[in-house]
Amino acid sequence: MKMINHILGVPLAMVAALLLLTAGPARAVVEIDINRANVEPLPIAITDFISNDELGAQIAAVVSADLKRSGLFAPIDKAAFIEKISNPDAAPRFQDWRVINAQALVTGRLAREADGRLRAEFRLWDTFANQQLSGEQFFTRPENWRRVAHIIADSIYERLTGEKGYFDSRVVFVSESGPKTARQKQLAIMDQDGANLRMLTNANDIVLTPRFSPSRQEITYMSFEGGQPRVYLLQLETGQRELVGNFPGMTFSPRFSPDGQKVIMSLQQDGNANIYTMDLRSRQTTRLTNTAAIDTSPSYSPDGNQIVFESDRGGRQQLYIMGADGSNQRRVSFGDGSYSTPVWSPRGDLIAFTKQSGGKFSIGVMKTDGSGERILTTGFHNEGPTWSPNGRVLMFFRQPAGAGGPQIYSIDLTGYNEQLVSTPSYASDPAWSPLLE
Amino acid sequence: MRRMQELARNPAMIALFAALMLTGCASKKNNLPNNAADLGLAGNAAPGTQQDFTVNVGDRIFFDTDSSVIRADAAATLDRQAQWLNQYPNYQITVEGHADERGTREYNLALGARRAAATRQYLSTRGVAANRINTISFGKERPVAVCDDISCWSQNRRAVTVLGGAGS
Numbered sequence: 130m131k132m133i134n135h136i137l138g139v140p141l142a143m144v145a146a147l148l149l150l151t152a153g154p155a156r157a158v159v160e161i162d163i164n165r166a167n168v169e170p171l172p173i174a175i176t177d178f179i180s181n182d183e184l185g186a187q188i189a190a191v192v193s194a195d196l197k198r199s200g201l202f203a204p205i206d207k208a209a210f211i212e213k214i215s216n217p218d219a220a221p222r223f224q225d226w227r228v229i230n231a232q233a234l235v236t237g238r239l240a241r242e243a244d245g246r247l248r249a250e251f252r253l254w255d256t257f258a259n260q261q262l263s264g265e266q267f268f269t270r271p272e273n274w275r276r277v278a279h280i281i282a283d284s285i286y287e288r289l290t291g292e293k294g295y296f297d298s299r300v301v302f303v304s305e306s307g308p309k310t311a312r313q314k315q316l317a318i319m320d321q322d323g324a325n326l327r328m329l330t331n332a333n334d335i336v337l338t339p340r341f342s343p344s345r346q347e348i349t350y351m352s353f354e355g356g357q358p359r360v361y362l363l364q365l366e367t368g369q370r371e372l373v374g375n376f377p378g379m380t381f382s383p384r385f386s387p388d389g390q391k392v393i394m395s396l397q398q399d400g401n402a403n404i405y406t407m408d409l410r411s412r413q414t415t416r417l418t419n420t421a422a423i424d425t426s427p428s429y430s431p432d433g434n435q436i437v438f439e440s441d442r443g444g445r446q447q448l449y450i451m452g453a454d455g456s457n458q459r460r461v462s463f464g465d466g467s468y469s470t471p472v473w474s475p476r477g478d479l480i481a482f483t484k485q486s487g488g489k490f491s492i493g494v495m496k497t498d499g500s501g502e503r504i505l506t507t508g509f510h511n512e513g514p515t516w517s518p519n520g521r522v523l524m525f526f527r528q529p530a531g532a533g534g535p536q537i538y539s540i541d542l543t544g545y546n547e548q549l550v551s552t553p554s555y556a557s558d559p560a561w562s563p564l565l566e
Numbered sequence: 567m568r569r570m571q572e573l574a575r576n577p578a579m580i581a582l583f584a585a586l587m588l589t590g591c592a593s594k595k596n597n598l599p600n601n602a603a604d605l606g607l608a609g610n611a612a613p614g615t616q617q618d619f620t621v622n623v624g625d626r627i628f629f630d631t632d633s634s635v636i637r638a639d640a641a642a643t644l645d646r647q648a649q650w651l652n653q654y655p656n657y658q659i660t661v662e663g664h665a666d667e668r669g670t671r672e673y674n675l676a677l678g679a680r681r682a683a684a685t686r687q688y689l690s691t692r693g694v695a696a697n698r699i700n701t702i703s704f705g706k707e708r709p710v711a712v713c714d715d716i717s718c719w720s721q722n723r724r725a726v727t728v729l730g731g732a733g734s
Contacts, residue, residue, distance in 0.1 A: 309712045335707050337671060356702065358675070379679060379703060382672040395672070397703070399687075400634060400680040423676040439673065445632075446673055469670040483670050512670050528667070530714030558671070 170203040171289065174231035174256075176214045177207070178249070180239040184274055188249065191278035192235065194322060195296040196285065198539075199522075200546030205231050217252060226256040233262070233289060237281070247271040251281050253288055263288045275324055276565070283564075295517040296321060299562040300524065301339040301348050304328065305534050305555035312534070312555075316350060318365070321517075321561070323551050329363060338382060339363075341562045344389035348560070349373065351381045360394050362409075374407045374414055382425045387433045393417075395425040404438055404455075417455035428472045428480075429453070430497070437461070437471040437480050437497075448482060450497065461499035470513050473497075476520035479542075483512045483525075492525045494542065505544040513557070518564045524550060526557040614654050616729050623650045627685065629723040632669070634680040636688050644685065647727055648692030660700040661685045662726045666719035667706045678703030685725040 175193045178185035196202035212225040217236040226234050237251035250266040265284060267277050276297060283294030304317040313332035316339050319325060330336055330352075339350035346365040351358060360373040360380040374380065379397040386393060390409055395402040404418045404427050418424040422442035429436055434453055439446050446469045448462035462468040466486025473480055477497075484491045484504065491507035492514050510528040517523070521542050528535040534555025540547040550559070611617035619625060624647070627640035636644065651657060663682030665674035682701035690696045711721040 310709055312707065314707075335704075337675075337705075337707070353704075358702065379675070381675050395676065397676055397679045399683040402676040402679070423673060423680070425672045425676055426670075441673075446670075469673055485669070510667070532712045 168201065170197075170201055171232055172203050172205055172230050173233040173235065173285075174205045174210060174226055174229065175235040176210065176237070178237035178239050178251070179214065179217055181241075184247075184271070185237070185239050188237070188239070188274055188278040188281070189235075191275055191322070192282045192285070195279060195282035198322070198548060199286065200541055201286075201290060205229060217250065220259070220261075221254060221256075223254070223256045223259045226254075231256055233285075235281075235285060241271075242268065245271070247274060247277070249274075249277045249281070251284075253285055275320065279320070279322075292521065293519040293564070295519045295522060295561075295564065297565050298518050299341075299565070300515075300537075300550070300559050301329070301341060301562070302526075302537060302552075302559040303336060303339065303557045304552065305557060306332070309532055309534070316348070316363070317552075317556075319552070326553065329365070329368075338558050338560075340384045340560045342385050342389045343387055343563055347389075349383040349385060349392050349394075351383060360392065362392070373409075374405075374412070376405070376414075380405075382427065384428055386429050387431055393427045393429065393436065395427070404436075415455075417451065418458070424449075426470050430473045431475055431477045435473075435497075437473055439469045439471060446485075448480065448495075448499070461497070462495070462502075463499060464502055472514055472516060474520045475516055475518060479520070481514035481516065481523055483514065492523060492540070494523075503544065505540050505542070506538075506547060511538075513559070515559050515561045517561055524559040524561060526559060528557070619647075619650055619727075619729055623647055625728070626724050626726040628720060629681055629725070631666070631719075631723065632677065634677070634684040636684055641688065644688050645692060648689050648694050651689070651694045651698070652692075655698075657729045658698050658700070659694075659730070660702060660728045661689075662708075662728060663701065663703040664708060664722055664724050664726070665706045666722040667709060668719055669706060671705060675703050675705035678705045681723075681725045685727070689727075 173196065175189050177189045193204040197204050209229045211228060212222045214221060214236045217238045221234060234254040234256050235251055240248045242248055246268045248266060248268050252264040253262040255262050263284060267280065269277055279297040282296040286294035298321045299318055300321055301316065301318045304315045305312050307313045314336050315332050316329035316336050317326060318329055335353040337351045339348045341348055348363050350361055352361050358379045358381060360383040362371045362373055373392050376396050380394050383392050383394040391406045393404065393406045396405050401421050402423045402425050403416060404424050405414050405416050407414045420442045422440050424438055424440045427436050427438040435450055436453055437448060437450050440449050443460065446467040447460050448468045448471045449458055449460050451458040466484055468482050468484050470483045471480050479494045480497055481494050484493050489507050490510045490512055491504045492511045493502055493504040495502040509530050511525055514523045514525045522539050524537055524539045526535040526537050535557040537550040537552060537556045537559045538547055539550055611621050624643045627643050661682045663678035665677045682703055686699045686701055689699060709722040711718040
């Protein structure tokens with residue numbers, strides 16, 4: 130999708146400092162406080178975009194829902210609004226918004242261009258500093274209105290927190306149906322807020338562990354197609370599927386390299402699983418581990434120089450790090466219990482994992498040297514974290530005991546703000562996309 | 567209340583396990599037999615048939631948590647399987663390895679493969695030609711027992727010998 134951005138005119142001076150005065154320490158709102166992260170969300174008023182149809186209210190609702198779900202913003206009930214915005218080009222009556230404690234205000238307008246495209250404009254105002262913080266306009270096909278709303282929410286998020294947003298992104302996952310003993314699984318994709326869900330495969334074969342390409346509209350996943358469990362590629366736009374490599378056994382647990390040029394995965398041979406890469410251009414395969422153990426769940430560091438993986442070479446599953454060429458393999462997890470499904474943060478500083486201890490399954494994070502472990506959520510069964518594009522939020526799936534099925538949840542890096550990601554059927558193995566282009 | 571499903575591949579077993587489900591519901595706890603032969607069902611199946619193998623020999627073995635070691639009770643079952651397979655050499659087999667749900671997905675795929683490989687290795691030492699034996703792992707994707715207690719999970723840590731090729 131082509132998106133044209135125009136800055137409407139942004140007075141930059143003093144903005145951050147003024148927010149500091151009005152919102153409390155603005156940096157503390159968004160800074161990751163590992164000890165106490167239960168921040169007071171920022172009250173924000175998001176007005177319906179001026180529009181000839183219902184789309185103006187719908188876009189405002191999506192922006193509002195995104196910001197609210199982040200846990201960092203508290204959108205104010207529209208019923209409390211005093212001023213009715215009629216001209217989004219003019220400054221609002223800031224006093225009217227201060228009275229209802231709106232520390233930031235969003236106004237906007239939609240229009241149709243002669244060629245049928247939708248023009249969406251928004252402005253973000255600091256109601257206590259009486260000034261505009263940002264303003265942008267976008268042109269797109271009307272059916273892309275939800276993406277425009279997510280892009281606006283990302284812009285607001287970034288302007289007010291200083292961090293990149295993550296709302297204009299998607300999640301690929303496994304949609305599950307049927308009884309547990311004969312569970313049907315389909316690859317599915319949805320926007321990060323659960324909208325626009327569609328199935329990518331039929332229910333004929335078990336499919337597992339889809340992962341996004343960092344650079345293309347493509348995923349890699351594992352399928353039992355033809356009774357041969359193997360790693361595949363799937364082009365999202367064409368639906369074209371392709372087997373990855375010609376390995377003499379089960380391949381599983383695939384993931385792309387950060388440049389999108391390789392798939393790293395496990396190859397099972399007899400009782401052992403070792404980690405291989407395949408270069409998608411040259412088709413060359415490289416073996417990275419060589420142990421009589423289960424080495425799996427490889428995940429690259431964002432610079433591509435290192436790989437974290439799990440191995441039971443020491444008895445139980447633990448996390449190990451090696452160079453991208455397989456060199457210098459060393460254990461990094463030393464806590465009680467076992468550790469698996471490591472995923473390197475897109476920021477590079479943390480590794481998320483599943484931990485099994487005392488009969489419970491937890492989602493946690495640790496620094497890349499294994500120190501600073503923090504458990505974010507724990508219970509009967511939590512598994513398989515995936516990072517938001519900005520490295521601030523994790524999704525994972527939670528499986529109840531007994532006959533029910535899994536559902537996807539999101540949780541802040543801080544361990545607060547856990548939320549169900551609502552899906553029409555059971556859902557597992559979420560993988561977050563990069564920010565969309 | 568526990569639910570038992572898909573334990574059997576033939577009508578006799580289905581009837582049997584329907585009965586087990588009822589007693590299981592009533593008593594909450596039950597210990598499933600390791601194979602149909604233990605149930606006293608022997609004798610109805612024609613020799614050399616799928617039913618004969620499942621009922622009279624026993625098509626599955628069970629494992630300890632995180633283990634692919636062939637237990638003594640499993641070895642007894644595999645000895646019978648090998649004897650039967652050596653008597654009926656036209657059958658190809660697929661050994662399906664499975665894990666219980668108390669592990670992560672990728673590890674369980676490998677663990678199921680490890681169990682299938684250990685089973686194949688054992689059968690081959692008892693004279694079943696390795697080229698007759700395919701293996702596949704289903705990880706934790708195909709439990710037979712659905713419940714939330716240990717006795718149930720133990721039924722899912724299994725290797726199932728399927729006559730005639732791949733498929734669940």
